[in-house]
Amino acid sequence: MIDTNLSALHKQSLRNRKHQSTAHQCGCFFCLSIFDASRVTQFWDDETTAVCPLCGIDSVIYDSQVESLTPGLLQALKRYAWNDLIDADTTDVRVVYQSVDVS
Ligand SMILES: [Zn+2]
DSSP, X not given: OOOOBHHHHHHHTSSOGGGGGGOSEEEXXXXXXXXXXXXXXXXXXXXXXXXXXXXXXXOEEEGGGSSOOOHHHHHHHHIIIIIOOSOTTTOBHHHHHHHSOOO
């Protein structure tokens, strides 16, 4: 089951290394990059939390952890995690997906 609110998703960025084996890509909600999951080679928290290879922050979400890994989702997570501007417990990420222009 995939959690559908940002606060749950943010918690899943911790100790998420187990998701790497089934992931193709991952995204960083600090620098907003999307890259191949295999590029993550550094892990914190006893080697369990993925660290972004581009900015060195533990803000990585694998595509195997979410329904759809999009720039819009990363931006929403960034706002929640770093600026806390949105109500994460009531913001359904499916709404975030829908708000992203996929054209
Ligand atoms: Zn990054």
